[in-house]
Amino acid sequence: MNTENLFKIALVALSRNKVRALLTMLGIIIGVASVITMLAIGEGSKRSIRKQISEMGSNMIMIHPYSERGEGGARISMSNLETLKNRDYFDIRDKAEYVSAVSPNVSSSGQFIYQNQNYPSSINGVSPEYLTIRQLKIQSGSMFTQDDVETNNKVCIIGKTIVDNLFTKGEDPIGKVIRFNTIPFEVVGVLESKGYNTMGMDQDDIVLAPYTAVQKRILAINYLQGIYCSAVSEEATPDAVESITTILAENHGISNPDNYDFEIRSQEELSSMLTTTSDLMTILLACVAGISLVVGGIGIMNIMYVSVTERTREIGLRMSVGARGKDVLMQFLIEAILISVIGGIIGIFVGVGATFTVNWVASWPVFIQSWSVLLSFGVCSITGIFFGWYPAKKAAKLDPIEAIRYE
Amino acid sequence: MNPKVEEMNNNPVIIDISDIRRDFIVGAETVHALRGVTFSIKEGEFVTIMGKSGSGKSTLLNILGCLDTPTGGSYLLDGISVQKMNKDQRARIRNTKIGFVFQNYNLLANTTAVENVELPLMYNSGISSSLRRQKAVDALERVELGDRLSHKSNQMSGGQMQRVAIARALVNDPAVILADEATGNLDTRTSFSILKLLQQLNQEGRTIIFVTHNEDIARYSTRNIVLKDGRIIEDTYNQHILSAAEAYEKLPKEEV
Numbered sequence: 001m002n003t004e005n006l007f008k009i010a011l012v013a014l015s016r017n018k019v020r021a022l023l024t025m026l027g028i029i030i031g032v033a034s035v036i037t038m039l040a041i042g043e044g045s046k047r048s049i050r051k052q053i054s055e056m057g058s059n060m061i062m063i064h065p066y067s068e069r070g071e072g073g074a075r076i077s078m079s080n081l082e083t084l085k086n087r088d089y090f091d092i093r094d095k096a097e098y099v100s101a102v103s104p105n106v107s108s109s110g111q112f113i114y115q116n117q118n119y120p121s122s123i124n125g126v127s128p129e130y131l132t133i134r135q136l137k138i139q140s141g142s143m144f145t146q147d148d149v150e151t152n153n154k155v156c157i158i159g160k161t162i163v164d165n166l167f168t169k170g171e172d173p174i175g176k177v178i179r180f181n182t183i184p185f186e187v188v189g190v191l192e193s194k195g196y197n198t199m200g201m202d203q204d205d206i207v208l209a210p211y212t213a214v215q216k217r218i219l220a221i222n223y224l225q226g227i228y229c230s231a232v233s234e235e236a237t238p239d240a241v242e243s244i245t246t247i248l249a250e251n252h253g254i255s256n257p258d259n260y261d262f263e264i265r266s267q268e269e270l271s272s273m274l275t276t277t278s279d280l281m282t283i284l285l286a287c288v289a290g291i292s293l294v295v296g297g298i299g300i301m302n303i304m305y306v307s308v309t310e311r312t313r314e315i316g317l318r319m320s321v322g323a324r325g326k327d328v329l330m331q332f333l334i335e336a337i338l339i340s341v342i343g344g345i346i347g348i349f350v351g352v353g354a355t356f357t358v359n360w361v362a363s364w365p366v367f368i369q370s371w372s373v374l375l376s377f378g379v380c381s382i383t384g385i386f387f388g389w390y391p392a393k394k395a396a397k398l399d400p401i402e403a404i405r406y407e
Numbered sequence: 408m409n410p411k412v413e414e415m416n417n418n419p420v421i422i423d424i425s426d427i428r429r430d431f432i433v434g435a436e437t438v439h440a441l442r443g444v445t446f447s448i449k450e451g452e453f454v455t456i457m458g459k460s461g462s463g464k465s466t467l468l469n470i471l472g473c474l475d476t477p478t479g480g481s482y483l484l485d486g487i488s489v490q491k492m493n494k495d496q497r498a499r500i501r502n503t504k505i506g507f508v509f510q511n512y513n514l515l516a517n518t519t520a521v522e523n524v525e526l527p528l529m530y531n532s533g534i535s536s537s538l539r540r541q542k543a544v545d546a547l548e549r550v551e552l553g554d555r556l557s558h559k560s561n562q563m564s565g566g567q568m569q570r571v572a573i574a575r576a577l578v579n580d581p582a583v584i585l586a587d588e589a590t591g592n593l594d595t596r597t598s599f600s601i602l603k604l605l606q607q608l609n610q611e612g613r614t615i616i617f618v619t620h621n622e623d624i625a626r627y628s629t630r631n632i633v634l635k636d637g638r639i640i641e642d643t644y645n646q647h648i649l650s651a652a653e654a655y656e657k658l659p660k661e662e663v
Contacts, residue, residue, distance in 0.1 A: 002532040009529060016517045317513045320474060321527040321575070322502020324495045401474045404513065 006327070010334040017307075024303045025343030027296025028380050032347025033354055034289035035376040036368065040355040042282025044366035046275050052197055053271045059231040060133055061099075061241060063092075063248070066263035082223040083252065083261040089227050091247050098232050098240035103130035104211045105226040108218050112166060112207065113179040119165035123156070123180050123207045125214025126228075133230045141174040141189030149210040152217060156180075157189035159204035183217055185209060237268045293376070297340070297383035304336050304391035315395050316403025329396035336388020337381065344380035348373055420483075421582050421614050422448040422471065427480035429466050429637075440466040442637040443480070448583075448616065448630075453609040455625045456618045458634035465587075467634065468618045472505055472585050473497040485582040502530050506576025510588035512568040514560040514575075520547055521556045524574045531579070546574035550604060566597035573604060577613075584608070586617045590624070596658050602627055602651040627651050 014021045065081035086104070093102040106125040111118050128143050130136070144155045158173065167173050173187045185207075194203040215221055231240035241264050248262050249255065308315070315328055323331075352368060359366045429441040440463045448454055458464040469475035470482065473489055474497075482490045485504055489497065501507075506527075514523045524543040528534045534542070547553055550570040560568060569589060576584050586605065590598035606627060609615050617624060625631040626649045633641035 005529045005532070012518070012522070313513060314515060317509075317515070318526070318530075319498065320472070320501060320507050322498050322530040322579075324498040324530075326495075327498075327530060401469050404509065 003330075006330050006334055007338075009331050010338055013311075013331070014335055014338060020303065021339055024300055024339050025346065027299035028293070028340050028343030028383070029296075029347040029350055031289065031293030031296040032344050032376045032380050033351035034292055035286060035379075036348065036351030036372055037354045037358065038285035038289045039282060039372040040351075040366045040368045041358060041364055042278065042285055043369055043372075044359075044364060046278040046282065047367050048365035049274050049278055050271060053267060053274065054135075059100075059234050059237055059240075060267040061229040061231060061237065061244065062265045062267075063088075063227040063229070063244065064263050064265075065225070066261060081261070082221075084224040084227060085251075086222070086224065088248055088251055089224060091251060092227060092229060092244055095247055096229070096240065097243040098236040099229045099244065100232045101129040101132040101230040103127040103133055103228050104224045105130075105228055106211050106214045106219060106221070106224055108180075108214060110181045110218075112162060113181075114166040114176065117166045119162065121162060121205055121207060123185075123209055123214055123218065125211030125218075126208050127211060129230075130208060130228065133228045136194070137192040138189045139192040140172075141187070144188055144208075144210055149212050152212040153210055154183065154185045154213050154217060155188045156185040156207050156209040157191060158187055158208075159191045159206035160193040161202055161205040162207055163190055180207070180218065185213075231266070234268060237266045241266055290379070293379055293383060296343070296380075297387040300336055300339055300384060301387035301391060303339075304332060304388055305394070307335075308332065308391045308395040311395075312398060312403045312406040315398050316400045316406060319398070319400035320404055325396040328398075329392045332392035332395045333385065333388050336392065337384040340380045340384025340388075341377075344377045347380065348377060351376070416449070418449040418451050420447045421450050421452075421485055422446075422616075423481075423483040424471075425481050427467070427470060427477045427482060429463075429470065429475070430478045439637055441470075441477070444634075444637070444639055445480075446632060446639065446642060448614065450582075450614050451609070451612050452630055453606070453615045453628040454617070454630045454632060455628040456616060456632045456634065457620060457622065457625060459620060461636075462634040463637040464618050464620075464634050466637075468585060468587055468616075471583075471616060472507060473500045498530075502527060503579060504582040506579065506581040506584040508569070508572050508576050508584060508586040508589045510591040512560075512565075512572045512592075514568055514571055517559055517561060519557045519559055520552060520563070520571045520574075523560060523571050524578050526575060527579045542578050543574070546578040547571070549577060549608075550574045564597075565593050566600060569593065569597075569601050570604065573601070573608075577608070583614045583616060586615065588619055588621075589617065590621070591619070596655070599651050599655040599658060603655050606651045627654075 063084065065083040067081055089102065089104040092099065096102070103126045107122050109120070109122040111120050127149055128146060131138070131143055138157065141157065143157060144153065147153070148155050156178070158178075163173050166178060167176070173190055175187065177184045177186050179185070191204070191206065197203050211224070229240065229244065231237040244264060249260065252261055254260055318328060355366050355368055358364055424447070425445045427441055427444045428439070431438045431440055444463075444467060456464050456467060466475070470477050473484070473492070476492070476497075477490055480490070481488065484500065487500070489500055492500065515526070521540065521543045524546050525539050528539040528542060544553070544556060547556060550573050552567065552570050552574065555563065555567065560571070563571065589605075590601050593601060602624065605615055605617070609629070617628060626645070628645060629648060630644050631641070632639055
């Protein structure tokens with residue numbers, strides 16, 4: 001008995017019962033399709049989160065002052081801690097390894113005023129490299145320069161939300177002077193709009209000015225509220241963090257990590273924190289889908305059992321004309337595998353179709369990974385073998401004498 | 408003695424069984440279905456095996472057809488000793504040496520005549536698909552169903568289905584055709600047409616064993632073996648073989 005004949009026999013047997021074969025396949029089709037769709041939705045949302053985080057500034061490292069809860073109950077805002085100095089910024093800029101851009105950060109909230117319009121927001125004192133770190137782009141005008149920083153120049157660049165709230169439609173803000181509370185700042189540039197981020201924050205509600213101007217002319221302080229850096233690559237982030245830690249620990253004269261008066265966080269941490277949630281959801285969805293695949297497999301086993309009983313006479317006849325037990329076993333096994341594999345192939349198409357439908361109708365982000373297609377296809381083939389084996393074994397063990405006279 | 412019988416005396420022995428016993432254990436009892444059966448059948452014989460139910464004829468047929476193995480005794484089929492063969496070896500012997508014809512035809516449902524006839528050859532990997540198709544078509548033409556190749560089993564009459572079954576039994580060119588009550592489900596006229604076909608095949612040299620409880624059929628065979636309680640009580644050569652073709656002609660014609 002060659003395999004080609006066995007396939008032919010199994011195909012003919014299946015085609016004699018098309019509706020039943022199709023209904024049996026349905027379980028596998030739904031199982032495979034849901035595995036593919038669920039994994040695509042999970043992966044899509046994960047990628048979407050990652051993308052948004054990297055839009056906030058890829059490889060970003062944030063340094064903030066930090067204080068253990070001190071003695072007594074009163075604590076002050078972290079931004080009022082005075083542990084980070086301009087010197088720390090200079091040293092990181094000049095000495096830190098794996099760091100491609102550094103910017104200090106000082107900010108102050110207040111009212112922006114232009115003619116008869118005013119709008120509450122906050123002003124961020126930064127260096128020109130801040131644009132690289134946060135991946136911001138200038139739409140019109142230009143970023144302030146290092147010269148502006150050194151001369152504490154009162155210039156600023158503003159986001160779209162600020163433009164919309166302070167200027168009348170069509171008015172060019174470049175060259176205009178707006179006031180932050182009472183202090184005038186000349187608008188030198190407007191940022192490209194970035195919209196809302198994952199956390200629902202308006203990324204266009206932003207005003208950037210030289211940090212020296214904010215430090216000296218607004219806040220009258222000589223410390224920094226934070227330092228933002230960019231690592232050269234995502235993989236280099238831990239090395240960059242280590243290098244920065246060494247510099248700050250040396251500058252602050254602290255050798256015990258428990259006593260550090262600063263805190264370093266990387267975007268990578270945030271990213272992995274958010275994607276962990278998404279991963280968990282993906283796993284849960286895939287489990288539910290996997291269960292439906294198993295249920296589909298049980299459906300195959302059920303139908304194959306019925307089929308073996310119903311076709312007892314046929315099996316008896318095949319045996320009496322010379323089919324060996326293993327020929328009958330292979331025939332039923334191939335039938336089960338054909339059901340699951342054909343169902344699997346249909347399921348892949350349905351799954352891919354459903355994925356794009358979800359993307360189109362609900363505009364959920366989706367991403368189909370080739371391994372998820374291979375995985376579900378492999379699982380359904382194994383399901384066919386696994387659940388087809390037992391009924392096929394039963395068929396192979398039939399006694400031809402009894403089977404041929406079975407009513 | 409019938410000249411045909413004499414002429415066959417020189418033919419090779421196809422089936423040689425000696426002291427065949429078959430016991431079944433039913434609960435605590437042992438049932439002796441066959442209690443020592445001995446005979447040999449030569450090529451070209453048309454043997455009817457008769458007996459009432461419980462006489463052991465079905466058990467004997469199963470053993471002759473290599474579906475079952477005897478508890479004792481020896482069985483040579485076409486010179487091959489089969490009583491010690493395992494299941495797979497017996498399947499192979501059935502595939503090449505035996506053609507079965509059953510009372511209820513046992514055709515595959517919803518399958519064309521030619522596919523049904525091809526079935527035994529499907530289990531013989533030495534035969535290509537084109538040769539398989541050719542042999543099946545030849546066999547169907549031999550049973551006068553050359554024009555019904557693509558008819559499905561449920562589109563045929565009982566007589567046609569039994570002809571397909573006979574073609575299926577012929578397709579592997581077997582050493583012996585075993586018919587089990589092959590006319591049992593058919594009306595008289597159709598029965599005679601099948602009997603006529605079997606007689607023709609026998610005259611062409613086919614060895615046929617026909618198991619039946621219908622005593623009339625023995626009049627058309629060359630030899631008759633009667634079983635009772637697991638033993639042979641009669642083994643006679645037919646001196647006056649009737650022609651099924653003549654009997655068929657004499658039957659009142661049906662309006663078709």
